[in-house]
Amino acid sequence: MKKYCMIILCCLMLFLTPVHARMKKDLIYITSKDLPYIYLIEKANSNHLNVFILPSNLYLNTFLKQSDVASARKLIEETFHLSTSKYVSIDMNAIDQDFHIKKKDYNLSTMDGITAYFMDAKKEITISDILNYQRYIDSDLSFSDDYEFYKMFSHKVTIDYIYLPYMQVDGISIPLTLDI
Structure with a gap:
């Protein structure tokens, strides 16, 4: 009986360890x-x-x-x-040039400024920009x-x-x- 309890305990430990990791x-x-x-x-x-x-x-x-x-x-x-x-x-320099957005107009040190910058860039995006995203x-x-x-x-x-x-x-x- 001790042997079975030990095996069950070992199996239980093997199954519980990944749950907590x-x-x-x-x-x-x-x-x-x-x-x-x-x-x-x-x-x-x-x-x-x-x-x-x-x-x-x-x-x-x-x-x-x-x-x-x-x-x-x-x-x-x-x-x-x-x-x-x-x-x-x-x-971001390529984004500034192609989308006519100036990063100096945004406070890029805050999440609000970064979000506003990319929201304005999103408004200017065209299909050709999407196809040339590598730029x-x-x-x-x-x-x-x-x-x-x-x-x-x-x-x-x-x-x-x-x-x-x-x-x-x-x-x-x-x-x-x-x-x-």
Whole structure:
């Protein structure tokens, strides 16, 4: 009887352990050299996104260089022990030129300013702009990823914005925690 109880207890422990472990999901890394933040997007489920917001002037043993997406992405992955499966880099200068929107007219240091900027850009978009999206966005998202997000945003989506706590010292953001 003791033997059966021990086997049942071991099986129970094997089944309970994955329930309590938090599975890290792959994130999408979104950046632009003109934006003050880096966004890490996690798809929690079919109608919910978590958006982790990191300042672009974050100091992690070295400075993040927004112009070098690959090294900044690797540094964030190593520091926060994350996996970013995809990336999106936005060229806001091309958006300014083609959509006749000036980023200097918007306060891009706030979410309201960023949202207003992209809402105004959305008003100017044409079919030819959509077909030539490579001019505005450098990305490794596949067509199936695009379609998945299209399906998601065709319904009501809830988004949680999560800021990394940091301290501002002489224009440098120093993280207060490394937990995302």
